[in-house]
Each structure stands twice: as structure tokens, then as C-alpha cells.
Amino acid sequence: MNIDTTQACSVVVAGGGPVGAATALSLADRGYVVTLVDRSRPQPGPSAFGMDIRNVALSPRSAELLRQIDSWPEQAATYRKMCVWEERGTSRLTFDAASAGRSELGWLVEVTPLLARLWQRLDEHSNITLVFGSVTDVATTDQRVTLSLDQDGETTTLDTDFLIASDGAKSAVRDALQVEARRWPTGQMAVTTVVRTERAHDATAWQRFLLDGPLALLPSTDPHLCSIVWSQSERQATQCLTLSDSEFCLALTRASETCLGTILEAAPRQAFPLNQQLATAVNPHRRVLLLGDALRVVHPLAGLGVNLGFEDLHELLAIAKPNVDLCRLGLWDKFARQRLLRSEIMLRSLDGLKRLYGNPNPWVGWLRNTGVGWFGRRRWLQRKAIEEATGLRHLSG
Numbered sequence: 001m002n003i004d005t006t007q008a009c010s011v012v013v014a015g016g017g018p019v020g021a022a023t024a025l026s027l028a029d030r031g032y033v034v035t036l037v038d039r040s041r042p043q044p045g046p047s048a049f050g051m052d053i054r055n056v057a058l059s060p061r062s063a064e065l066l067r068q069i070d071s072w073p074e075q076a077a078t079y080r081k082m083c084v085w086e087e088r089g090t091s092r093l094t095f096d097a098a099s100a101g102r103s104e105l106g107w108l109v110e111v112t113p114l115l116a117r118l119w120q121r122l123d124e125h126s127n128i129t130l131v132f133g134s135v136t137d138v139a140t141t142d143q144r145v146t147l148s149l150d151q152d153g154e155t156t157t158l159d160t161d162f163l164i165a166s167d168g169a170k171s172a173v174r175d176a177l178q179v180e181a182r183r184w185p186t187g188q189m190a191v192t193t194v195v196r197t198e199r200a201h202d203a204t205a206w207q208r209f210l211l212d213g214p215l216a217l218l219p220s221t222d223p224h225l226c227s228i229v230w231s232q233s234e235r236q237a238t239q240c241l242t243l244s245d246s247e248f249c250l251a252l253t254r255a256s257e258t259c260l261g262t263i264l265e266a267a268p269r270q271a272f273p274l275n276q277q278l279a280t281a282v283n284p285h286r287r288v289l290l291l292g293d294a295l296r297v298v299h300p301l302a303g304l305g306v307n308l309g310f311e312d313l314h315e316l317l318a319i320a321k322p323n324v325d326l327c328r329l330g331l332w333d334k335f336a337r338q339r340l341l342r343s344e345i346m347l348r349s350l351d352g353l354k355r356l357y358g359n360p361n362p363w364v365g366w367l368r369n370t371g372v373g374w375f376g377r378r379r380w381l382q383r384k385a386i387e388e389a390t391g392l393r394h395l396s397g
């Protein structure tokens with residue numbers, strides 16, 4: 001491939017989380033001169049039992065993207081099955097990678113090693129400059145974008161041809177450009193931790209829909225350690241944080257219906273408020289794009305957040321071929337429409353799923369149960385659902 005870095009336009013990526021770091025690396029590989037701005041290098045998250053408490057489920061499509069930029073972390077735990085059931089129902093759904101002709105549905109990846117690998121690659125890349133500072137303002141003209149940065153209390157500016165905002169849910173770029181974000185508060189918080197279980201997880205992601213919110217037990221590389229994402233009403237979640245370790249283990253053993261036997265030990269718990277949101281513009285100026293959580297934030301019940309951000313990047317790379325003028329008028333119009341539509345569909349589907357499973361009406365429960373039973377008997381439909389959820393339909397292998 002003939003890459004001319006002197007002709008390629010300069011790009012600033014604001015935010016070096018998983019989406020921003022992968023974006024910077026992908027564009028730098030294509031010859032763009034990239035500056036990545038973040039407040040600091042990623043800090044290691046809280047850990048217990050030798051693993052990070054923060055985990056993300058990555059789809060095969062996301063894995064492919066990370067491998068392309070040589071950023072796949074070694075500690076990934078494969079999951080081959082997903083088992084979904086509910087508090088009130090008798091039907092249970094099991095998704096099996098084998099039924100989609102694959103050896104895995106995806107991977108559970110600890111956030112600290114994932115970011116460490118991405119940042120190691122950022123440090124090594126000759127087309128990437130790292131700048132540390134907090135974005136406080138953004139000004140745009142037809143010719144340039146200028147970012148104001150707070151660097152240790154001093155305000156500095158940074159000019160670029162093109163700005164990609166991947167600075168997360170509270171995006172300063174989005175706010176500076178006065179792009180509104182529509183918000184759907186869920187009234188829930190996610191309690192997360194790592195637990196040791198009596199029975200082995202069998203490379204299975206377990207998810208039980210409780211009336212108060214979904215509980216996920218996600219496998220790790222150790223057969224008896226699972227990360228927990230337990231979405232609950234704010235009141236319940238706050239109470240959950242006050243339980244002693246043994247009370248928490250007991251509550252979790254009950255809530256998980258002993259799917260992995262007794263919960264033996266739990267690491268310290270954390271709780272995150274869960275809000276879904278969607279920016280009203282993807283490309284608010286011809287020189288600016290929003291990606292990842294800066295564009296939309298989804299409920300973690302389907303483990304889609306980073307995967308949707310990587311999907312944004314996949315679609316971006318279909319346009320940002322080497323030597324393309326990223327600032328060309330109209331270049332991002334179709335991309336912007338498609339990403340907004342895709343985000344809206346995902347947000348509404350997840351909201352619908354949350355409401356459906358949170359509805360205590362016995363008739364709704366009967367309908368859910370009948371529907372799940374019907375779905376469970378249709379292999380082809382399950383295969384389609386797996387392909388859609390994991391991004392497999394976009395992969396050739």
C-alpha cells in the first residue's frame with residue numbers, strides 16, 4: 001500500500017479509552033498523522049484474586065479489529081456458551097457457539113491489560129504523538145479545529161484538520177460543540193465485582209433476568225472465577241454495597257439460582273449508575289466525528305458498549321482509506337445516518353428488553369415464557385441471533 005504521510009490530513013483523537021486508542025492506531029497504520037489527547041495514561045483498575053474487576057465482553061468482530069492493530073491482550077477468556085433465564089419463568093435459552101459453526105461466541109477481557117496493550121502500541125507507533133491534558137473547549141472554522149487543553153492548570157491550544165471525539169460518556173468535545181445528548185435514565189445501577197464459585201463456569205456466560213434487573217456471571221481464564229455485573233434498582237444496589245461479604249455471597253448464590261453452586265468469596269464491590277444516551281449528531285461539523293461512548297451509551301445487559309464503539313471504527317475505516325481527505329464536505333453523511341440509526345435501534349431494543357423482563361404482570365410473564373420456549377426450539381433463529389449479537393455475520397471466517 002502506498003501511503004503518503006505528508007499528504008494525509010492531521011487527525012486529533014480526543015480520549016484514549018479502548019475506542020480512541022484503537023482509532024488512533026488504525027488511522028496511523030493508514031498513514032494519517034495522529035495526535036492522541038488524554039488526561040493521563042490509563043490507570044490500573046481495582047483488582048482481586050489476581051484479576052481486574054473491570055471486564056468487557058468482546059465479540060469476534062471486535063477481536064478481529066484488535067488483532068489487525070496487533071493489540072489483542074493475552075489474558076482473554078473464551079466463552080463458548082451463553083445461558084439466559086428469568087426469575088419468573090421455566091424456559092431457559094442456551095446459545096452455543098457450535099450451533100453457529102464457531103469455537104467461541106466471544107471473549108471476556110480485563111480492561112487493564114487491554115488498555116496496557118493498546119497504549120504500548122500507541123507508544124511504539126511513529127505516526128502517533130501523545131499529548132496529556134484535559135480538553136476544555138473546541139472551536140471550529142472551515143479550515144481548522146482548535147482544541148483548548150488544560151495542562152497542569154495552564155491553557156494550551158492544539159490545531160488539527162480533523163477531530164475524532166472518543167472522550168467517553170461525558171464527552172467534553174460534545175458539550176463544547178453544543179451537541180445535545182438525549183438521555184434515557186434506567187433508574188438502575190450496576191454492581192460489579194469478581195467472585196469465586198463452587199462449580200466451574202464451563203466457559204459459559206450466565207445471565208438471569210430478575211424483576212429488578214439482569215444479573216450476569218461472566219467467565220474468566222480461571223474456571224472458578226467470574227466477574228459479576230448485577231444491574232439493580234438504585235435502592236437495591238445501594239443496599240447491596242452495604243452487605244458484608246458473606247451476606248453478599250449468600251444474596252448472589254440465591255439470585256443466581258446456584259447456577260455455579262455456592263458463591264464462596266467476593267472481591268470488593270463497585271456500583272455504576274446506568275444511563276442510556278445518544279448524541280443528536282455524529283458529525284456536528286465536517287471536521288468532527290463522535291465515536292464510542294461519546295456518541296452513545298447503552299445498558300450493559302448485552303455487553304455491547306465497546307463492541308458498538310469498535311463497530312463505529314469498522315465503518316469509519318471503510319471510508320478512511322489511505323490518502324482520503326477526511327474533511328471533504330459530505331464524506332461522512334451516510335456514515336452519520338447509519339451510526340445514528342444503528343445506535344437508536346440498539347438503545348430501543350435494550351430498553352424494550354429491560355422493560356419486558358422487569359414487568360411483574362403474570363400475563364406478560366406467560367407471554368415471555370412462551371416466547372422464549374418457542375425461540376428455543378428454532379435453531380435457525382438462534383443462529384441468526386448469535387450472528388447478529390456477536391458481529392459474526394460481518395466476518396468471513
Ligand SMILES: Cc1cc2nc3c(=O)[nH]c(=O)nc-3n(C[C@H](O)[C@H](O)[C@H](O)COP(=O)(O)OP(=O)(O)OC[C@H]3O[C@@H](n4cnc5c(N)ncnc54)[C@H](O)[C@@H]3O)c2cc1C
Pocket residue numbers: 014015016017018019020037038039040055056057058133134135136166167168169170171172190192229272291292293294300302303304305306307308309
Ligand atoms: C458495569 C459496566 C459493564 C460493562 N460491560 C461491558 C461489556 O461487557 N462489553 C462492552 O462492550 N462494554 C461494556 N461496558 C461499556 C464499556 O465500558 C464502554 O462502552 C467503553 O468503555 C467505552 O469506551 P470509549 O473508549 O468510548 O470511552 P471510555 O472508555 O470512557 O474512554 C474515554 C477516554 O477519554 C478520556 N477523557 C475523558 N474526558 C476527557 C477530556 N475532557 N480530555 C481528555 N481526555 C478525556 C478518558 O480519560 C478515557 O481515557 C460496560 C460498562 C459498564 C458501566
